[in-house]
Amino acid sequence: MTLTVADIAQALGTTAHGDTSLILRRPAEPGDAGADDLALAMSPAYANALADSKALAAIVWDGADWQALGLKAAITVPRARLAMAALTQAFDPAPAPTGIHPTAIVPDSCSVGADPSIGPFVVLAEGVTLGDRCRIEAHVSIGPGSTLGNDCWLNAGARVGRNCHFGNRVILQPNAVVGADGFSYVTRDLSNEERAYQSMGREPLTPPEDGTRHRIHSLGGVIFGDDVELGANSCVDAGTIRPTRVGRGTKIDNNVMVGHNCIIGEDCILCGQAAMAGSGVLGDRVVMGGRAGTKDHITVGNDVVMAAATGLYVSVKDGQFIMGQPAMDMPSYRAREKGLRRLPQMLKDIAALQKRVPKDDASD
Template identity: 50%
Template sequence: MPYRIDELAEKLGASFEGDGSLIVSGAAEPQTAGEGDLALAMSPAYAAHLAEGRAQAAVVWPGADWQALGLKAAVFAPRGRLAMAGLTALMDPGPAMAPGIHPSAIVDPTADIAADVAIGPFSIIGAGVTVAAGVRIGAHVSVGPSSVIGVDGLIHDGVRIGRRVRIGARVIVQPNAVIGADGLSFVTAEPSFVELSRQTLGVGEVTIPSDPRWHRIHSLGGVEIGDDVEIGAATTIDSGTIRATKIGNGTKLDNLIHIAHNVVIGEHCLFAAQVGVAGSSVIGNRVVCAGKVGISDNITIGNDCVLGGASVILSSVPAGRVMLGYPATKMDVQLESYKALRRLPRILAKLAPRKGE
């Protein structure tokens, strides 16, 4: 929807200068902005491209000479990305989901569905499910028996929610995520070589059990997801074995992440794509994992840790550590080790004996 500059600045909690009555109806990068767009020029580097576009108003950094940039109005953002969060929220209408239950949807008669929900085409709501007020469920979604979706949830197309999954308020689940599938939990009748190798570190003869079959340990624990959580596209969260797999309030998971059975993740964590957390590990609050981080099973990551991209965490990490590498060590140690490794060929070349010596 269109906004006046003065109205927009008020909603963002920001100050403005210039023509407050100017109308903007979208946001754009400076070089592609039209006359009706608000250009995002939160640093001098971005502002240098304003002349390539036709924006009359922009979000700029505090103290920017907006008139010299050829603008008629400017909104000042001390923290640019935070302003982007507010601005994009104002300008995003969200997915178009008609209120009510689509005729092609199948809703079990024992399900408790609030009056103002939206359930899209070909979605299936199982027995004993509770769908709270304001929930929007897209097309081709399935919700397993005895699951709960909290108020104002947004479940995008193709999501699969298993049995006994409890989802808190205002949770967003992106397309094709799977919550509540069975975990990888199997056991052999007698100790297998993989069990013994953890004790022996692989030293000794390979032992082959007389009965090599894997016996399933069924997943009874379900999944519990807190309030204000976001789950990315094609991300999977497995059910716990006996107790629930848990995701804390405010945690945000990117696409293509796997959370194994019995994992506990704390509050306000941020995980980038392709993170994998093995079974029964415990992640503290405010932990940040960059892309492709791997976390071993049955370990603990303390509060406020930062795990750098593609790091592999093989043992527990104390609170507040910044880790990098495979195997992961403190970031400063890892960088020093990497520098030393790169210097090694030159050092060896100097130490090598010369011909005739």
């Protein structure tokens, strides 16, 4: 698609300079930008590349001398990443509704809102409800009794189980799974893991009389608030009795696991390979870095940031920045790491001091 400089500035809610009627076909990095591209040079670090490019229009940093850079038009932005959000949305509009593909299975008991796009080999179970303008791509399946709000977008291969309920503008990336049964089993007597936890490893584990795992079914479904996004190949399991919940505006990256009965607050970020064990609770605006993990049945307060690969085994209060395995606050973690780095030299110093102690004194 093409947009004018004026169109783009309006989408970004900012100011355009120069010839705002220039027509542009795509955003591009300065080194790759042609005469009909919009160069992205939102910090002074791109000044030289922009001056050497063929671009006639660019998004530039506040205070840039865009005319000296050889441009005919420029758009200034105060916050680069925020500008990228609006810019990419402007150049990637939703396609026109396509209706219901003839290979899709849509039972009469389903309710489909206005202007749907339901792609090839989609399967809706009995009683599914779709809001207006939902976009359901190829090979998606939605289980019995599930509901989607308006403007939801389920990418190819996504799976939604039974009794899952989405707000408006929910996005599932390819092969995401919502509402699978939780990983929940019980043995007749105490299991090895229960006995190990009770004894804290002080007693050896012997074979149980009956180690058969009896499956606990998940009846609670999943509830997503508005504007939740779930990444490719990520899973959010159904609750056992009550639903697993993900709050409004939360974004979940690829390859993330959210266990059964978890409750996630609003505007959280869960980065790639993060994992929540069952019945955990995250407050609002929590950040889980890549490969961070939480133990079951713990609560993380509001505005907590967990660095990558953090292993959290206890509940934490609001506003902490934690890291490490096991997790601790950042100042404590840094102090520990500094101490560990000094250990080799400290051991050498101790060995040198021991050599200086007379043998007679050393034997006292």
